[in-house]
Amino acid sequence: xxxxxxxxxxxxxxxxxxxxxxxxxxxxxxxxxxxxxxxxxxxxxxxxxxxxxxxxxxxxxxxxxxxxxxxxxxxxxxxxxxxxxxxxxxxxxxxxxxxxxxxxxxxxxxxxxxxxxxxxxxxxxxxxxxxxxxxxxxxxxxxxxxxxxxxxxxxxxxxxxxxxxxxxxxxxxxxxxxxxxxxxxxxxxxxxxxxxxxxxxxxxxxxxxxxxxxxxxxxxxxxxxxxxxxxxxxxxxxxxxxxxxxxxxxxxxxxxxxxxxxxxxxxxxxxxxxxxxxxxxxxxxxxxxxxxxxxxxxxxxxxxxxxxxxxxxxxxxxxxxxxxxxxxxxxxxxxxxxxxxxxxxxxxxxxxxxxxxxxxxxxxxxxxxxxxxxxxxxxxxxxx
Amino acid sequence: xxxxxxxxxxxxxxxxxxxxxxxxxxxxxxxxxxxxxxxxxxxxxxxxxxxxxxxxxxxxxxxxxxxxxxxxxxxxxxxxxxxxxxxxxxxxxxxxxxxxxxxxxxxxxxxxxxxxxxxxxxxxxxxxxxxxxxxxxxxxxxxxxxxxxx
Amino acid sequence: xxxxxxxxxxxxxxxxxxxxxxxxxxxxxxxxxxxxxxxxxxxxxxxxxxxxxxxxxxxxxxxxxxxxxxxxxxxxxxxxxxxxxxxxxxxxxxxxxxxxxxxxxxxxxxxxxxxxxxxxxxxxxxxxxxxxxxxxx
Numbered sequence: 001x002x003x004x005x006x007x008x009x010x011x012x013x014x015x016x017x018x019x020x021x022x023x024x025x026x027x028x029x030x031x032x033x034x035x036x037x038x039x040x041x042x043x044x045x046x047x048x049x050x051x052x053x054x055x056x057x058x059x060x061x062x063x064x065x066x067x068x069x070x071x072x073x074x075x076x077x078x079x080x081x082x083x084x085x086x087x088x089x090x091x092x093x094x095x096x097x098x099x100x101x102x103x104x105x106x107x108x109x110x111x112x113x114x115x116x117x118x119x120x121x122x123x124x125x126x127x128x129x130x131x132x133x134x135x136x137x138x139x140x141x142x143x144x145x146x147x148x149x150x151x152x153x154x155x156x157x158x159x160x161x162x163x164x165x166x167x168x169x170x171x172x173x174x175x176x177x178x179x180x181x182x183x184x185x186x187x188x189x190x191x192x193x194x195x196x197x198x199x200x201x202x203x204x205x206x207x208x209x210x211x212x213x214x215x216x217x218x219x220x221x222x223x224x225x226x227x228x229x230x231x232x233x234x235x236x237x238x239x240x241x242x243x244x245x246x247x248x249x250x251x252x253x254x255x256x257x258x259x260x261x262x263x264x265x266x267x268x269x270x271x272x273x274x275x276x277x278x279x280x281x282x283x284x285x286x287x288x289x290x291x292x293x294x295x296x297x298x299x300x301x302x303x304x305x306x307x308x309x310x311x312x313x314x315x316x317x318x319x320x321x322x323x324x325x326x327x328x329x330x331x332x333x334x335x336x337x338x339x340x341x342x343x344x345x346x347x348x349x350x351x352x353x354x355x356x357x358x359x360x361x362x363x364x365x366x367x368x369x370x371x372x373x374x375x376x377x378x379x380x381x382x383x384x
Numbered sequence: 385x386x387x388x389x390x391x392x393x394x395x396x397x398x399x400x401x402x403x404x405x406x407x408x409x410x411x412x413x414x415x416x417x418x419x420x421x422x423x424x425x426x427x428x429x430x431x432x433x434x435x436x437x438x439x440x441x442x443x444x445x446x447x448x449x450x451x452x453x454x455x456x457x458x459x460x461x462x463x464x465x466x467x468x469x470x471x472x473x474x475x476x477x478x479x480x481x482x483x484x485x486x487x488x489x490x491x492x493x494x495x496x497x498x499x500x501x502x503x504x505x506x507x508x509x510x511x512x513x514x515x516x517x518x519x520x521x522x523x524x525x526x527x528x529x530x531x532x533x534x
Numbered sequence: 535x536x537x538x539x540x541x542x543x544x545x546x547x548x549x550x551x552x553x554x555x556x557x558x559x560x561x562x563x564x565x566x567x568x569x570x571x572x573x574x575x576x577x578x579x580x581x582x583x584x585x586x587x588x589x590x591x592x593x594x595x596x597x598x599x600x601x602x603x604x605x606x607x608x609x610x611x612x613x614x615x616x617x618x619x620x621x622x623x624x625x626x627x628x629x630x631x632x633x634x635x636x637x638x639x640x641x642x643x644x645x646x647x648x649x650x651x652x653x654x655x656x657x658x659x660x661x662x663x664x665x666x667x668x669x670x671x
Contacts, residue, residue, distance in 0.1 A: 386551055386554050386555060386558075387554055387558055387655075388548065388549075388554055389548075389549040389553065389554040389557045389558065389655045390546045390547065390548055390549070391546070391547045391548075391549055391557075391656070392544065392545070392546050392547075393544075393545050393546075393547065394542055394543070394544050394545070395542070395543045395544075395545060396540070396541075396542050397540065397541050397542075397543065398538070398539070398540040399538070399539055399540075400536050400537070400538050401536065401537045401538075401539075402535075402536060403535040403536070403537060407535070408535040411535060470541065471539055471541075472541070473541040473542050473543070522535075523537075
């Protein structure tokens with residue numbers, strides 16, 4: 001299979017309410033920026049992928065209303081709607097399309113406008129016989145898993161709050177981010193409104209409006225157009241069984257993420273994740289999840305995630321900066337969030353991360369997360 | 385500067401879902417305060433809720449096993465913000481407890497409400513038992529919630 | 535076993551830059567505004583931020599209608615009649631109800647936009663297209 005690279009990115013600003021722009025206008029803004037960033041004209045895009053959770057905005061066929069704005073009229077266009085993994089899975093589908101040899105340049109655009117709809121309702125409209133009667137929503141889902149994680153691994157509320165602080169302080173250096181809090185403290189997180197024990201308001205991701213796009217190209221156009229393409233070394237997706245109760249001790253085990261990472265690390269030649277990666281953009285919907293995933297991704301031994309955050313290993317000046325962009329904890333338009341992870345990691349390799357640039361990035365890790373336990377893993381590199 | 389217009393639309397959605405044979409039998413059991421799981425002939429895992437195949441083995445499921453209406457609390461939380469009830473569209477007021485319960489005889493846990501809503505009185509490992517609705521009708525909410533056995 | 539359910543979900547969509555200007559023009563001026571593309575000269579209604587013909591985004595705002603010609607129409611038993619109309623000055627067609635036409639109409643029929651007396655920046659600030667008598671094909 002041939003090499004593929006990300007050669008352009010485009011993002012709108014993220015906010016709790018972008019009532020100034022319609023859905024197609026936001027998509028257009030991100031798509032246009034990504035295509036221009038890639039040094040291309042819209043006519044040179046061969047296919048388009050749209051990532052969006054249509055139920056959140058209550059309008060069917062997002063690729064109909066948004067397709068034209070994403071330059072897809074007259075072209076192949078597919079939609080991906082897989083919860084939080086929509087964005088990363090759409091990007092991975094784009095990688096496959098270009099790697100197959102059937103397309104040379106593919107555009108991926110993710111969008112969500114939580115302000116227009118009812119995200120809680122969309123999340124709750126799952127299995128009508130079981131989940132609708134007794135599901136606790138994303139919030140309850142995380143909280144249940146966190147109770148197991150804390151009991152088994154001994155992480156504390158304070159350690160989780162440190163993750164939340166890192167994220168919003170990093171976000172202050174990202175012009176697009178929704179929650180920019182350069183002076184946020186652990187005590188402020190611990191004093192914020194309780195949501196679902198033990199999760200507090202500042203432990204949780206926001207709901208944001210916004211769009212993000214990337215351009216994926218085959219090797220020939222990539223080398224012609226981009227001085228430092230972000231090459232896709234390997235990628236993987238894993239889904240799971242239907243009910244939260246099927247998944248044993250979810251945050252503790254997270255078999256989908258571990259499984260996807262194992263395969264990707266092998267194909268990408270990663271042996272020591274903490275040192276082999278220069279930066280990571282991981283999809284962390286709640287502070288505790290980032291800790292659990294340090295362990296699942298092999299940044300440390302099981303049970304050592306608390307020590308990692310306390311020692312500053314994943315801070316901007318640490319051994320492996322995690323989420324220089326501020327992560328999902330700072331900006332979360334769900335359909336776009338996964339594309340943002342890929343775009344931000346690509347920007348790091350492109351060397352155009354601005355104030356959030358980590359020095360000397362050659363290898364970047366990206367993860368996506370969705371629903372109960374779906375996981376995507378991608379490794380990008382400065383060489384194919 | 386443009387006046388930003390917002391277009392309000394209320395969606396009225398109605399549906400009629402077919403349960404399938406496995407869920408139908410399960411719901412019939414609930415009407416008699418009986419809980420049954422489906423066991424995989426290959427990996428021997430007992431699944432609640434029931435479903436047509438085992439996700440790990442891809443084998444069809446047909447062996448029904450009895451499951452108690454009490455078990456061990458494997459995970460818990462207390463919701464401190466109101467949440468939307470997806471069946472009615474109305475709000476469920478907080479606080480209320482939720483848990484993952486491994487009923488005696490089942491290998492998966494089920495998520496359900498807990499009668500207890502004080503975090504100081506909840507812990508992994510507690511024994512819990514179903515509190516049934518006085519007149520079960522063959523639906524998941526025939527179990528009102530689980531109470532901690534103290 | 536069949537499980538029945540019903541839910542009502544409220545949504546509120548941002549009309550955006552172009553959509554808002556279009557709806558405000560309906561409400562306040564009983565005007566129909568469209569985009570003329572400075573690259574390919576095509577006129578698209580309603581007002582857009584990108585040209586559907588060439589993809590360009592250098593667009594000028596122009597007024598179209600209120601007269602136009604029917605290019606397609608249909609009558610339904612329960613939901614009334616609809617017509618696709620090419621408003622005077624526009625290159626794209628506009629779909630709305632056909633009103634005051636109990637016997638329907640014909641392709642090429644001249645029509646005119648009828649505005650609602652009470653308007654609130656909604657597409658229904660237009661009641662529909664009304665046949666104009668005396669103007670032939």
